[in-house]
Amino acid sequence: MASPTSDTHAPRGPRWWAAPRRWWRQWWDRLPPSRQDRLAVLGPLLSVLLFLTAIFSAVAYFTHQEANREQEAVMRDTEYAQQRLRLRLxxxxxxxxxxxxxxxxxxxxxxxxxxxxxxxxxxxxxxxxxxxxxxxxxxxxxxxxxxxxxxxxxxxxxxxxxxxxxxxxxxxxxxxxxxxxxxxxxxxxxxxxxxxxxxxxxxxxxxxxxxxxxxxxxxxxxxPAEVLARYAVTFVGEDGTLHAGTPLKPITTPLSRLPWAARAQRHELPISPIGNSLLVRAEGLRADRDAGSEAFFWIVGAMSVATIWMLLGNMRHTRRRLQAQRALVAETNFRRAMENSMLTGMRALDMEGRITYVNRAFCNMTGWSEAELIGTTAPFPYWPEAEHDTLMARLQDEIAGRNAPGGFEVPVKRKNGSIFYARMYVSPLVDAQGRQTGWMTSMTDITEPKRIREELTASYDRFATVLDSLDEAISVAPLHSNELLFANHIYQRWFGQGAAGHERMLELCASVPVLPPQDHTDHVDSLVGLPADALVEAIAEHTQILVPELGKWLEVRTRYLTWVDGRLVQMLIASDITARRHAEEQAALQAERAEAASRLITMGEMASSVAHELNQPLTAISNYASGMISRLQKGQMGPEDLLGALEKTVRQAQRAGNIIQRIRAFVKKSEPNPTLSDVAQMVANATELADIELRRHMVRLNIYVAARLPRLMVDPILIEQVLINLLKNAGESIQHAQRPPGQRHVELQVVPRTVEGRDVVEFTVRDSGSGIPQDRLDRIFEAFYSTKAEGMGIGLKLCRSIIESHHGRLHARNLYNGSEVAGCEFTFWIPVSPQDAAEPRVHPSSVNEAQTPEGQR
Structure with missing residues (x-):
């Protein structure tokens, strides 16, 4: 076998590698061919072993990952089933x-x-x-x-x-x-x-x-059916007792012990709102691998063994080919990445600004072909004529490397003459040796996003203009956060730019009870039990607060919204009601003055009767004094007779003093002062004054006050004013009807009632007069409207205002005897607060007084 060092065409390495390489060649040449062969085989063998290890490790890893994904899917589907069950329950x-x-x-x-x-x-x-x-x-x-x-x-x-x-x-x-x-x-x-x-x-x-x-x-x-189709779903108790469904049977085959064998994935959750006593459990089973999957590993092993033999024969011949292949793969990947850029247009420029490459997406955007663009220099065909100077300056900056990291926006002309807007990003183009050969530019069509952004900007401008033109201060902020998401012009003028004004209004609103809806008696929070997203559908609450920093009274309405990013936020709308509050205070002041004037008018109308009433005890005092002087001068009065006469004189003086005290207390101007007042005492004070006027008209007054009446939280002087006014009107109605002596009577009845689900005390005044004309009955409580020729039209209006200020109601109706009007009845009631009802007052069950006119005593 030839030595690797015999290859004289091997590329020469760097200088620092020359000495180790020379030593390696000398050591390799001294080895016998068999040893060289063993060492040559050892490298590929180790590679194949590492390859097999990597394969098995990857299989085990991906099996574990797949099991984790299946477990996450089971958990997610179990939670979904739990939510569906919760919503259904x-x-x-x-x-x-x-x-x-x-x-x-x-x-x-x-x-x-x-x-x-x-x-x-x-x-x-x-x-x-x-x-x-x-x-x-x-x-x-x-x-x-x-x-x-x-x-x-x-x-x-x-x-x-x-x-x-x-x-x-x-x-x-x-x-x-x-x-x-x-x-x-x-x-x-x-x-x-x-x-x-x-x-x-x-x-x-x-x-x-x-x-x-x-x-x-x-x-x-x-x-859900899709969950039942994928898993074995069962309902179990907290102790594991099966209540519904069929569980999976465990797999006991020998293959189940393999790393890639099927594993049952299980997850269970309590069913809300039932609680932990019933759990929903979902179980999934991974499919076993088939025989082909098992054979895959044997094939890989066999291929690895064959690879060892192939490496021994091809190791020397593939070295240079691998180097060329790496260069080819790099070039191919580069070209493929350029071609597969999808909808993003790609353009390459050399260092002189000449186009060297464009991809298909770039040609599709501009309408120019690759042959028409490659090799061209500025101005490029896709530049609009009106933008040549601007785009030329931009190109110079691009070639010089002065590029914005976020890209830049330019107009682009298509071949058909139409214009669209694109965003370009520029980066250096570097070759395999690390040298810069030009610039790579990516282009994205932003015409539609630009149009949408402009429309959104215009919509926001219109929205902000409308809100800034309102007279109310509007602010939006997240719950429990110092961030201010929106504030209109009025808010910024009152409170500035930050969220301090929003927090200040919430702080003042927290110290003032929220105004409940009209006739709302349920004090339970209307939002209890609702999910968070139902808050946005709740009724807006409003509160009136005083902001000392501004010197203004504001009516603040609050509402919960879902913001554009999904957060739950709170919107405050504050309206300036300072002028209205001042008007209400002035109206209240005028009403107090009208009440005081009404009492003075009433006492003025009763002046003659009061004078006659006071004349009786004063005349009796004068007579007693004259009689005592005469008898003392004659020596006909002893100490016992003198003492009896003096006691009678004192009683008459006390009677005159009580009358004057009642008059002074009635006409004295004072602010409304609600206190826990005794009903029987108020009735006694009112009838003592009203009876003077009734006796002048020769009218008998019958009084009935129920026992164990609760005390009322009222201003007793105002309630006495209402009773005196109604009793005086009743006497005048009887006088105007010219009733005979046997029919000249007025009844005053005070009893407890239940009206509209509330405990009240009802006052009823009935007379035997001529009643009220039916066409005028609906107008008698209007201001400055009177059924009497000499009336001012403010008495009954003030009476209704007084009763309504005490949260009561005043009504009037005619009494009939067949088809003939037999009198009139005025009824008003005042609600009893819980603390008033807890301490009832005990009075005689009834007081029935028949008072005859002065001439019939």
Whole structure:
């Protein structure tokens, strides 16, 4: 065998390799031919062994990777099946909760419940039955699927067995929330799960809606069909008990011990909202390798042995060919990469700026052929005439190496004369020896992205112009972040560029209770239980806050949005309501002045009656004093008689003082001061003043005040003003109707009521006058409208304003005796707050006073 050193045409190596190479040749020449042959074979043999090792290692590695991918697929599909089950269970739970609410609201009776339960069971084949269960575990009514087992056929009046819900009924009763039972095994139907949705009846546990699920039905209809087709899906308990499905049998063949043998992939997750008592488990099995795959390794081994022999004969003859092949492969790969650049146009320039190469994509973009472009110099045919100077300067920068890393945008003319825009990226073109031979340019058509970007810019400009022209400050920021995503012109003018204003408004809104919707009495958060994406559909909340830094009152509306990047953000819209607040304060001030003026007018109209009322005790005091002086002068009065006369004189003076004190308290101007007030005391104070005017009109006043009335959080002076005004109007109506003495009476009744689901105290004033004309009944509460010729039209308007400011209502209606009007009735009620109702006041059950006119005493 010839020595490798006999090849005189081998390329000479670098100078530093000359000495080792000379030593190697001398050592190799001293070896005998047999030893040379053994060493020549050892190299290829080691290569083949390494090759086989690499093959087996790669097979094991890719088998492991494939197993990991299959495990990830099992986990992903199991999670997908769990989500589908969760959504299906939550949809059924929502239907049952609506059904329970209808039962609690008494809008569904037993017959209607059966119809609705039948519809739910028919629509959801995994449901076996839906029943209405009473508070003592009795079955009220319900519906069971025709295919349901015997234990699910519950009849009305039956009691639930203790083991039928596994304690879920007691949990639902105690926690007042939907409860799922643990899987229950039945000899006739496999395993089932019971869902209990409780409801309340007058704030007490009123029972529950019971729905029984078939675990096998949940597996069949709840798990997606594509998951069932790929895996063996089973439902198991937390202790591994099988409740539904068929598990895979383990593989016990000898091939299963091989590294590439099939392995069962398994993953399990708890089913929400049932909990850890029921798990969904998916198992997948990798297919065994066939005989061809096994034979592949034997073929590789045989080919490796043959390669050893082939290497021994071809080692010397392939050395130079491999070198040429490497150069050819490099050149071929370069050309292939240029040709296979897909839609990106490629252009190569030499150092003088001459085109040396263009690919097919470049020709397709410009419309010029390869023959027309290669060898051309600037200006190139695809340059627009109007852009020659600009593009020439750009080409000079490109040749000089002054290129932007992000590329540059240029117009390009097609052969047909049309223009499109392209983005070019330039990089040096280096040959195999590391020398730069030119510049490689890639070109991408950006006409459509440029048009879309311009349209988006114009759309954003229009959007920003509209928002900047609004009078409201608008800001958008992510939750729990200092980043400000958007702010219009008004916001920037008020708060500046940063997110401090947004945070300041949120801080002020947190210290002020959010204004609830009108007639909204449920204080439970309306967003509890909703998924995060349902927040964007929630009703916007609004709050009125004072910003001391601006000196403005702002009405802030807040809403949750899904931002363009998918984040949940909060938008604040702040409107300046300073002028409106000032107007409301002025209106409130004018209303207070009107109330004080109304009291003064009322007392002015009652002046003569009050004077007459005060004249009686003053005359009695004068008479008692004159009588005592006369008898003392005659010596006819002893100490006991003098003491009795003085006591009578004191009582008359106290009577006159009480009348004056009531008048002073009534007409005194003061700010509204709501306090916990005694209803009976307010009625007594009002009737004491109003009775003076009623006696002047010879009208009898009958009063009934119920016992154990709660105290009210009101301003007692304002409520007394309403009562005096209504009683005085009643007396004037009777006087105007000219009723006979037996029919001249007014009734005042104060009783507790329940109105619109709230506890209230109702005040009713009835008279026997001529009533109110039917065509004027709807207008009597309007400002400056009066049914009396001398009336000012502000009394009843103020009365309604006072009652509504205390969250009450004032109504009026005529009383009829057949078709004849027999009088009028004014009714108003004031709600009782919970703390007021907790401390009721005890009064006599009724006070019925028949007061006759002065002339009939």
């Amino acid at each position: 939550l949809e059924r739970q929502e239907q049952l909760m609506r059904l329970a609410r209808d039962i609690a609201n008494r809008s569904v009776e037993e017959t209607e419940f059966v119809f609705q339960a039948e519809a739910v069971v028919m629509q959801n084949p995994e449901l076996l039955s839906v029943h209405w269960i009473g508070p003592f575990r009795e079955v009220v009514t319900g519906y069971a699927s025709p295919s349901a087992p015997a234990h699910a056929q519950r009849r009305a009046g039956d009691l639930l067995p203790p083991n039928s819900t596994d304690g879920a009924f007691e949990l639902a009763r105690d926690l007042h929330q939907p409860i799922y039972s643990r899987p229950l095994r039945w000899p006739d139907s496999g395993s089932t799960i019971v869902l209990l949705v409780p409801f309340e009846d007058q704030r007490r546990f009123g029972g529950a809606v019971l729905a029984e699920y078939s675990v096998e039905g949940l597996l069949r209809y709840g798990v």
